[in-house]
Amino acid sequence: MKRLWVLWLLGGCVHPIEEDRSSVGEIVRDCRVPGDLGAPVSLEYPDGSLWIWDDASAFVTSADEVCATGPALRPGPLLLPTLEEQAGGVTLHPTGGFVHGGAGYLFFEQRAGDELLGTGMCVLPQGETTCVRQSASWSPEERVLNRGGVIDGDRALVYGCRRVAAFESPCVVSGAPLDRLGDPAAYQVWNVFSGWQDDLTSASAFADELGPVTVSPYEDGWLAVAADIFTGTFRVRRSSRAAADFGHAVELFSVPVSGFLVGGREHAGLRREPRTLHLTYASDGLHLVSFRFYGDFE
């Protein structure tokens, strides 16, 4: 007892108990989607989300249903490499895209092993199961188009992040007028000072994310949802513009991660209530998380 008094008089003390948290919303569901599935990329339609794996796809219209019964899988890839690509050991990996006029514009990476050869695009007509390859393609030095896209006014925007150093992966925006979506030269990069530019090195970075980034409309602006591949923490940035001005990252929630987070995309096509986001990630199978914002967070 004497010692306690002496300690008190000499130094006081602080005993941490807990760090509370405030939050912008709450998880209303975290389901393991039935089936042995990895994390999909997607195209977001007004009435649903087309989940795309390398060897299958599924059009998901309801978060409730997919949690209850799993997706109705359509076996087989949406697009196949050409005979020449097959002979050269080239594989195709969809990375997402945007939907315009009912058709899906899907971007995919062409890889030979770990080497990125370039990015191509195919168009998935409404109701079809085969994505029609377009002549448009970009070398890795020309464009980074691997994080999906959105339609913003008279332009399609496609987001992309590329690792340039350890733990650094700047993300940029490319955009093309809607009447020139098949023209690779029409895809310019956004610079916050000088607008649309041709040179990739002129692009302004809107985020720095090693993991997934999904941009989607939200209320009268835009959301960029990102996930930390190391911690499993999902964060969101808001902007009034789809191409720039994304503010500070606000933490949404964290999921358990063993190793690195796989997946982590938001599926705007599943929103039935405007303030509830639906996100997928893979750990012990595919998970679908529904997260509801409390209000108009800042």
Add this chain to the structure above:
Amino acid sequence: MTPALITALVVWASPGLTFLGPPRAISRGWSASRDTPVMNLLVLPRDVRTAGGELAMATVPVSGSTLRTGFAGLLELESEGETIAFSNVFPKGTGAILWRGSYAYFVAWALDALGPKLCDSCQLELALTYRHESQHYTGSNHGGEGRDMTHEPYIGDDFILDAAMRHRAGDWLFVERLVGMSFLPERSSYAAGVGADLHVRWVRWSRLHPFVSLYAERLFGDDLNGRRYPDAYLVRGLAGIALPSALGDILVYLSADVGHRKGIVGLTEEATLGLGVRLSIGR
């Protein structure tokens, strides 16, 4: 002519009117609440420097009672980390400097005639306060990045109603106070709060009064700017000696508390033992 102007004229014409005086019939300067507007230096475990005051601008006797109205303010600097040394004769802590600024208007109504009906030494007082409080921190002076504090709670604006009673039993003096807080919607991280205050001092000696003050509060979390905040609480006790004077008291005390920190790091829950000194105006 507006009601406020009429009231001001009536007050002005009141024969017992006095200006600039003690804020309350029952001082709250002895409270263990961290929100007490007094001059205070908490040396340990962190240096917390509080420059606060509370004064009545006008005091008016009104048929068996006394009405006081005035202003209270408080500016507080707190080191984020613990005290590690003394520098320039003040305690020096680690980490960022955290700020708290609070200012309030109050009306206190001392029920001078009703108190003695309860007991010979009893005094009663009711008070209504409108307070604004904001929290800040001092960023790096050396080019470091700022900190994102959007997730931290914000006190904002509230009305505070308190009821106090003071009475003696032999050489013991007791002050009890109950506090209710109602925060304005969309202007605070909290919806409401309650608090209870107890001060006990032994007044046999005129030059030195041993005392104990206990305070407990709970704030009920609310939504603000689309973010939901959890409840917060603080239970705090002071024990020490008061050196009384006609103006007020010098309080030298040991402190112990458990609950949430005040200010911009209000989500941190901890328990502390400390040491401080306070200059309290009013009796």
